[in-house]
Amino acid sequence: MTPQLQQAIRLLQLSTLDLQQEIQEALESNPMLERQEEGEDFDNSDPLADGAESAPATPNNEESYQDTSYQESSAPTVDNLEEGEWNERIPNELPVDTAWEDIYQTSASSLPSNDDDEWDFTTRTSAGESLQSHMLWQLNLAPMSDKDRLIAVTLIDCINDQGYLEETLEEVLDAFDPELDIELDEVEAVLHRIQQFEPAGIGARDLRECLLLQLRQLPAKTRWLSEAQRLAGDYLDLLGNRDYSQLMRRMKLKEDELRQVIELIQSLNPRPGSQIEASEPEYVVPDVIVRKHNDRWLVELNQEAMPRLRVNPQYAGFVRRADSSADNTFMRNQLQEARWFIKSLQSRNETLMKVASQIVEHQRGFLDYGDEAMKPLVLHDIAEAVGMHESTISRVTTQKFMHTPRGIYELKYFFSSHVSTSEGGECSSTAIRAIIKKLVAAENAKKPLSDSKIAGLLEAQGIQVARRTVAKYRESLGIAPSSERKRLM
Template structure:
């Protein structure tokens, strides 16, 4: 066959840049969306934040008049209906009222906080027991930097300081010394003539640092260091030290009968000794949080009003945007200059960006409303009343594709009276019940957690026994499934849950 040119007609689905932008904004989390909005504000002069108390009508009217080449607005643009911020709740802003609230000059003997309320003036006093400065600091600190800070306060020679820095570098995030002292000693310059005894002495100095138990070489030494720091009058301290030093392996195997015989203690006495050991921290390094704290900002707020569950967007997390009326007034339709073309393109992008934000909020509201409609039992009674729910159910209810529902529910959070949950938390698989119904996996996990919490500590429930108890409630679950749900809840096997209680 000879190559030839053929003209054909066909249809093809093409994603416009505006649609791509809407989809990208849809899958962003609240924090990422705020960053995206800030970048749009920095790059597009037509966009600006809508502050509280400002009149929103004038911006769209001026933009509409500018599009028509008029000097004054003639009618309200339809763009106002698609904007994120509305003027229903906005109040008229009076500059005279604002100027009256600010005095012309401040007295020389007063501070700014005496007249204006700031965030610092709202901080609780030092006498408040609930005040926790560490919980309100955002900068994380590594364990190594925390130990080096204490090392700088400790008087020691240059050689000992070199040894201490080397030892601190060998301590992992859990607070344990990873390297062997012999290997550490061999790693120093032979001209320094550092012996292992010197390294061990410096290690003892580091083990006196905070957090207590840091620098230990194994669990036994870590617990012994923490017991050593307790007051001498602590009850059962001597027995706890003896148990850690001589019988820690027996305690790990939970052979309490053998432990009582070896330590010559009664059951109640051994229980109190074990409680003292359990109050210690086997991972002291975990007390120092190196990573930055991550804050969850809910996208949707759910509350109950007059026996009805109401869903609303978190307006505080969504900055309100509008078109800058001054810049929009410079745009003229008949002008084809480069500056006017640039401003017209920026105005078009600003409108599309605000429209995409509104589309994101509307889709999020539809999905959240349907989720609340399906999971009213969870909101009223807790996890045990969670119903099975999949993406297809919500997609059918809102008339969208499952992929869109997946984007909406990813990294989006809902604030409920029971806590803050990711939207994906409300989706779960199901198992069949004896009556022919369905039970969600979330409800089964809640039931398992409840059964374990109420079990006899001396004879904990095995996975087979839990499966049998679930079957008595009409829930048909295999033992392997119970084990999988138990592990996802962080519950140890029955052999490790045995306690002297």
């Protein structure tokens, strides 16, 4: 592959946020590139032509939208120099199977991004607070002897991300040096102090202890508190098995009273450690915007996420001298790199627009009526429609997002396998999942639908799905089996 093709493929795989960072690095490293500021005149020209042939100007407002079709003017463009400015023609191609850095050592990817003047260590290396660091912060505020503090640090290291103590107290005790003369009672006493830390329920050894710890921190006037403590302490297995008749009999409660006790239990967090997130939030910027206008679905690239670039004509003018000096060679290389970078961006936007338009054309039913109207779609269908390879479609649909009136979706969301119908047609797996979710939402809570029953209801609608397939779709939706969905009204 030529370096140009390698760069185009790499840019095609980048998400919008990664692409913006790549563009910013290119702008900082290449003086030939500049960003088109809002309100400035812009000459849309062919970025690879040595002449001054001008392309049509970019349309504004409503004309910038296309009815599920590709819009070439949405891509970044570059101002070109007048014909005759070049005494030496810059090559349009580089040798095959060479790396970009072999020819141009000044590309953004080869330059360090941590400039001493602008490097922000906190911004680039900070992460969310971990559960252990949150607990150690509380430990530093607690008055404690040196021995107890050592025990507390060891116990905190044994707490997993869900907030549970993974090791037994005996195993924790064995980890200490015998010369410290630490006893099991001391380890247990320190654990009880840690269990008073936030979040409530931290440091529990099992679910029963976790729920009881959280119930003990509730106000004493909380309704049904004593009954909830009794249920969590003695009858948690019956609750897990949804054996409500046994619970009502053993706890001597009526159905409505038991329901309120269970609601109090369900308000607790069985995984208290999950409240402390160590990972940074991930933001999604849509690449494509879809909206309906005059009963037509219109598709356009997100211009705010696609900055318009061009070659700086002032710097480009410095290359007019036909000399072989180091400075002139450097500027010539920078100019060629800028032109190829812009061409790669154009190629990315062209491909993205073509693919998004074909997806919208194929999934109009989803945009109008929702998941139940989703049609079967595979990569081969789009690849055939746009005349590209399936691997290219896979790259352009990964980490690329479409903003629709129904929400923001990754382009891969619109692809799904199909199931045959009794009428000889096809139904997408996404539509079947939506139907299953709708059936479960409308089921009788006391008698939830089994997988076999759901398969029968789907068959009544002409969708031929096996029970095992229903179970697979149900699990992918995060819906529990019927035995676990049973609950009191």
